[in-house]
Amino acid sequence: VGDILQLARPELRELKPYSPGGYESGLVRLNANESPWRIPSDNTERGLNFYPPPRPLPLRKLLAEHYGVIEEKILVTRGSTEAIDLLIRGFCAAGKDQLLTCPPTFDMYRLYAGIQNAEVLEVPLLREKGFAIDPKSIIDRVTERTKIIFLCSPNNPTGQSIEHGDIEFICQTVQEKTLVVLDEAYQEFSDKQDFSALEEKYENVLRLRTLSKFISLAGVRCGAVIAEPRLIDFLSSILPPYSFPTPSIELVLKAFDKRSLNIGNERVQVLRTERAWLKKELMNVSDVKKVWPSDANFIFVETSNAKNFQETARQANVLVRTFPDQPALKNFVRITVGRREDNNKLLQAF
Ligand SMILES: Cc1ncc(COP(=O)(O)O)c(C=O)c1O
Known part of the structure; x- marks a missing residue:
């Protein structure tokens, strides 16, 4: 088995992550240049005068339980949109690497590719087949520089899910060469199975989930990447600390009850x-x-x-x-x- 992290931008694999100031409840915090006082309207538990935790670990635990995976397989992001950006920046070298999409689909893959100056290969959905993907053409288009294939199921805006067999064919064929990102933003509305079995079977497969659709929390901006722990650690190393705000953490922890x-x-x-x-x-x-x-x-x-x-x-x-x-x-x-x-x-x- 090859090392899936070999696909990441080499200079990022070497980059030393930022080391945030520690936090221990009950200890006086003179290590992070924060204000010692709360503002009057601050009803949060932690206090908005303090930075949020560098990574929202209780939230990670909650989402791991919800999605039925171990905590090490979860990265909490500001909406799945941030995960798309992070993946493209982490794996596509600007002006060199490519990603592949199947339009019509969610437009943010294209936008973030453009921001990173990654080339977008487009293999359109087959309208005559009810907007199904075209697995063989996808495989034919992939080159050595294609780092990510984005597949959205159910797809926005066409609404249909992708056949399990079609996705498995792609995951298997590009193993060790290309990441396959399965965007499951609308999974809860579908009768069809999610792609957890493929994520477990193939280390090049990642899933994106979000709280923006099924549980009425688009305003808190909470998404998750579900993937092999080494991929999660790598993505976490390039995500800035403190990016997930305290009100969102506390709100999701409170809102996500039975x-x-x-x-x-x-x-x-x-x-x-x-x-x-x-x-x-x-x-x-x-x-x-x-x-x-x-x-x-x-x-x-x-x-x-x-x-x-x-x-x-x-x-x-x-x-x-x-x-x-x-x-x-x-x-x-x-x-x-x-x-x-x-x-x-x-x-x-x-
Ligand atoms: C397919 C798909 N993926 C991801 C997202 C992003 O969702 P969020 O950033 O709110 O998690 C959307 C939002 O519309 C979407 O349609």
Whole structure:
């Protein structure tokens, strides 16, 4: 077995991480140039006058339990968006390395690649096959400089999950050569299995999860990378200390109890039922040409004119997403599944 860390930027593997000042509860902290006083409105346990812990270890433990993995396999990030940035910076040398995406997909892979000056290889989803990935073309496109393949399942904005066998074929074929990052932001809304089995089997496979979708915590910005501990340690070494703020840590620790999880799960069920209903209703809208099946909390719709559709919805005070910068998606609209009253508001506009 080769060393998967060989894929990382060599100069980063040698970099000595920042060593943060220690923290021990009960001891006076004269080691971090902080203020000794709280502001009056500070209701946090730790005190906002102090830096947060360099890494939110209790949160890591909580997420490890939730995702059913050991703590060493979890890196807590500010949303999974930060994980995407970190992976690209950690593995793609600017002006040299590449990553591969399957558009239409989440746009942040492209954006962070651009910021790092990493080349993006695009292997489009196959529209005629219901926006499935094209595993053979993906493998054909990968070169020695391709460090990461990003696969999003269920995919944003098309809504479908990727076949397990297709992903396994890719993971197996590029083992030791390329990381495969499986973005599972919408997994909770899908009936299909997650990719934990592949992450356990192949050390080049990483999963991204987020609290932004299923448990109503988009505002706290909490995501997680799940991967082989050596990859987690490496990513952690290039993530600045204190990046995860105290209010977010304390809020997630408090919010993520059994009761909230039960409510979260019930709401996922409600949204799934609502998704089926909204899909059926949308098919009766004359401006809608096709409604694609969805495993996520949104529906991807082909309309006769996306701009007009968006404008009509806007007149009824409803915002929907269009893709004016992507010619292939010119007439597509992405609609988040809302509560019945929200969905009705949209439908009544047409
Ligand atoms: C596929 C996908 N991945 C990741 C994210 C980022 O989520 P966050 O940074 O809130 O965890 C999103 C957000 O829309 C997404 O659609």
